[in-house]
Amino acid sequence: MTTMMNPKEEVHWRTTATPGPECSSLKTNLTVDTVIVGGGLTGCRTALGLAESGMSVALLDAQCIGWGASGRSGGQCNPIWRETPEQLIKRFGEAQAERLIKTTITSADDLFADIAKYNIDCDAVQAGWVQAAHNRSARRSLEKLAEGWSAAGAKIERLEGDAVKKATGSPAYDFALRYKVGGNVQPLSLTHGYAINAQTKGAQLFSDSPVTSIERLGSKWRVTSPSGSVTAEKVVLTTNAYSTNLWPGLKQTFLPMVSIAIATEPLPKELQAVILPGKVTISDSRLAIYFSRYDRDGRLIFGCVGSTDTVGTLGGHQRLREGLRTVFPQLKNIAIERTWSGRIAVTPEMMPHLHQPEPGIIAGLGFSGRGIAMTSVMGRTITDKILGVPDDELAFPVSPIKKIPMHSLMNATLPLGAPLMSIRDKLSTIIDI
Numbered sequence: 270m271t272t273m274m275n276p277k278e279e280v281h282w283r284t285t286a287t288p289g290p291e292c293s294s295l296k297t298n299l300t301v302d303t304v305i306v307g308g309g310l311t312g313c314r315t316a317l318g319l320a321e322s323g324m325s326v327a328l329l330d331a332q333c334i335g336w337g338a339s340g341r342s343g344g345q346c347n348p349i350w351r352e353t354p355e356q357l358i359k360r361f362g363e364a365q366a367e368r369l370i371k372t373t374i375t376s377a378d379d380l381f382a383d384i385a386k387y388n389i390d391c392d393a394v395q396a397g398w399v400q401a402a403h404n405r406s407a408r409r410s411l412e413k414l415a416e417g418w419s420a421a422g423a424k425i426e427r428l429e430g431d432a433v434k435k436a437t438g439s440p441a442y443d444f445a446l447r448y449k450v451g452g453n454v455q456p457l458s459l460t461h462g463y464a465i466n467a468q469t470k471g472a473q474l475f476s477d478s479p480v481t482s483i484e485r486l487g488s489k490w491r492v493t494s495p496s497g498s499v500t501a502e503k504v505v506l507t508t509n510a511y512s513t514n515l516w517p518g519l520k521q522t523f524l525p526m527v528s529i530a531i532a533t534e535p536l537p538k539e540l541q542a543v544i545l546p547g548k549v550t551i552s553d554s555r556l557a558i559y560f561s562r563y564d565r566d567g568r569l570i571f572g573c574v575g576s577t578d579t580v581g582t583l584g585g586h587q588r589l590r591e592g593l594r595t596v597f598p599q600l601k602n603i604a605i606e607r608t609w610s611g612r613i614a615v616t617p618e619m620m621p622h623l624h625q626p627e628p629g630i631i632a633g634l635g636f637s638g639r640g641i642a643m644t645s646v647m648g649r650t651i652t653d654k655i656l657g658v659p660d661d662e663l664a665f666p667v668s669p670i671k672k673i674p675m676h677s678l679m680n681a682t683l684p685l686g687a688p689l690m691s692i693r694d695k696l697s698t699i700i701d702i
C-alpha cells in the first residue's frame with residue numbers, strides 16, 4: 270500500500286456513474302404545466318412524479334443533471350432525523366408530526382422500492398447504517414433518539430463495546446445505533462436514473478440553462494434563462510445549497526455548509542472483511558461529522574465537514590486524514606485516489622423546508638445533510654401538492670420563507686465553522702461536552 274501523496278481533485282462518482290440523460294441548453298420559448306429549476310435528486314424525482322401523472326414538465330439546471338450535491342454526496346441513506354418524534358410533535362403539532370414520522374420510518378424502504386420500480390442501476394445496497402457516539406454525552410443523545418423512534422415503530426438496534434467494533438471495524442466507538450433499513454447508493458447514478466425515467470415519461474430536461482429571473486405573467490409565471498424561457502402555471506425551486514438570489518429570501522433560509530470527501534484506492538479483501546463488513550455505512554455524532562461507506566469497487570469513501578469548495582484550503586486535507594486515522598487506524602497507509610467537495614443546505618432546525626411563497630411557486634430545500642432518502646420524499650410531496658393534495662395531508666409542513674437572522678454575517682464566518690467544530694469535537698472526547 271502507498272501513502273496519500275497528491276490525490277486528484279475530482280468528484281469520484283463521475284468516474285463510475287451510469288450515463289446521464291441527453292440534454293442541451295434551452296434555446297427556445299416553451300409553455301408547460303410545471304417548470305422545475307434545479308436538476309438534483311429533488312428536481313429529478315419531482316419531474317418523474319409529474320411526468321408520470323401526465324403533466325408537461327420542463328427542468329432546467331444551470332450546469333448538468335446531478336452537478337450539485339446529488340452527484341457529490343456520500344450517498345448514505347440515513348433514514349432518521351436528529352430530533353426525537355416527541356420533539357417533532359412539539360415543533361409541528363401532532364397531526365403534521367405524525368405524517369412526517371410515518372414517512373420517515375418508511376423512507377429508506379421507499380427509496381429502495383423506487384430504485385427497483387424504476388429499474389435504476391445505482392449500486393444500491395441496503396446493508397444498514399450505523400450511527401456511532403463519539404463520547405458519553407453523544408451516547409445519551411443517541412439512546413434518547415433510539416428510545417423515541419423505536420416507540421414510534423422504527424427498527425433500531427443498540428450496539429455496545431465489542432459489538433460496535435465488530436459491526437464497523439472501527440475501534441473508535443463504544444456505543445452505536447444500527448438501522449437495518451439504511452444503506453447506500455451511487456448518488457450520481459441515482460440522480461441520472463430519476464432523470465432518465467422522467468425524460469422517458471415526457472419531461473424535457475435542459476442543462477447549461479441557469480434561470481436568471483422569475484416573473485409573473487397573468488395567472489402564470491415565466492422563468493428566463495440566457496437563450497430561452499419557460500412559461501408555466503407552477504414553478505418548482507429545487508436549487509438547495511446552490512440557490513442564488515432567484516427568489517427573494519430563499520437563500521437566507523439556510524447556511525450553505527461544505528462537505529468534503531475522499532475515495533481511497535480499493536481496499537484489499539482482508540480489510541474489506543473487517544472494515545464496514547457487508548458494506549454497512551457509518552456516520553458519527555461529531556459536529557464535524559465523520560461518515561464512511563464503500564463504493565462498488567471496494568474503495569472507502571470517507572467524508573467530513575469542510576470549509577470551502579476547495580478541499581485543500583483551511584485544513585481540509587488534514588481534517589480528512591485525521592478523521593480517517595481516528596475512525597479506521599488500520600488505513601493510515603492507504604492511498605487516496607480522489608478528493609472533492611459539495612454544498613449542503615443546513616436549516617436552523619436541521620429539517621428540510623417546503624415553501625409556497627406565492628400561488629404557483631413551490632420550493633423544497635434544506636436537507637441538512639440528510640438528502641438521499643429525503644429528497645425522494647420531498648419530490649413525491651411536491652408532486653402530491655401540485656396534483657392537488659391538501660397541505661394538511663402532505664408529509665412536510667408548508668411553511669413561510671423565514672430568513673435566518675444575521676445571515677450575511679453568519680455566511681461570512683462559515684469557513685471558520687469547520688476548524689472550530691473540529692476543535693470542539695476534539696475537546697469533547699477529553700471532557701464530556
Ligand SMILES: Cc1cc2nc3c(=O)[nH]c(=O)nc-3n(C[C@H](O)[C@H](O)[C@H](O)COP(=O)(O)OP(=O)(O)OC[C@H]3O[C@@H](n4cnc5c(N)ncnc54)[C@H](O)[C@@H]3O)c2cc1C
Nearest residue numbers: 307309310311331337338339342343345480611639640641
Ligand atoms: C459531500 C457531500 C456528502 C453528502 N453525504 C450525504 C449522505 O451520505 N447522505 C445524505 O442523506 N445526504 C448527503 N448529502 C446531502 C445530499 O447529497 C443533498 O441533501 C441532496 O443531494 C440535495 O439534493 P437537491 O436536489 O435538493 O440539490 P442539489 O443536488 O444540490 O441540486 C441543486 C441543483 O440546482 C442547480 N441550480 C442552482 N441554481 C440554479 C439556477 N438559477 N438555475 C438552474 N439551476 C440551478 C444546481 O446546478 C444544482 O445542480 C451530502 C452532500 C454532500 C455535498
